[in-house]
Amino acid sequence: MAACIFCRIAAGELGTKFLHADADVLAFADLQPQAPVHVLVIPRKHLVSLAQSSGQDDALLGHVLATARSVAQQLGVDTSGYRVVLNTGSDGGQSVHHLHAHLLAGRPLGWPPG
Numbered sequence: 001m002a003a004c005i006f007c008r009i010a011a012g013e014l015g016t017k018f019l020h021a022d023a024d025v026l027a028f029a030d031l032q033p034q035a036p037v038h039v040l041v042i043p044r045k046h047l048v049s050l051a052q053s054s055g056q057d058d059a060l061l062g063h064v065l066a067t068a069r070s071v072a073q074q075l076g077v078d079t080s081g082y083r084v085v086l087n088t089g090s091d092g093g094q095s096v097h098h099l100h101a102h103l104l105a106g107r108p109l110g111w112p113p114g
C-alpha cells in the first residue's frame, strides 16, 4: 500500500469521485475547500513537487495545466475566472508532497495570497 495519500487516491483505495480521470492525470474535490470550487489536479506519477520535477515531466505538467482548464470549463467557471496554484516546498505552503495544482473559483480571490 502506498504511503502517499494522493498515490492512494490515484490507486482508487479511498473511493474518490473523480471529475476527470485519464491514464496520466486525475482531478478531484479538495477535502477542505477554500472556495466554492476547489479542485485538485494531480499526475498519477508520484512527483514530489514542481521543484523536484524535471524536463522529462514537461509534457505531464502541461497535461496537468490543460486538465485544470478543462475542469474549469466543465464546472462553468471559465468565464467568471479562476486561479491555478501549485504550492511548492516549505515557503510555498506545500503540505502534501505529491505535486498537485489547486483550481480555485466561485468567488473573487484576494491578492496577494497569505
Ligand code: AMP
Pocket (backbone or CB within 6 Å): 005, 029, 030, 031, 032, 033, 040, 086, 087, 093, 094, 095, 096, 097
Ligand atoms: P497543499 O497545502 O498545497 O499541499 O495542499 C494540499 C491539499 O490537499 C489541501 O488543500 C488539503 O485539503 C488537500 N487534501 C489532503 N488530503 C486530501 C484528500 N484525502 N482528499 C482531498 N484533498 C485532500
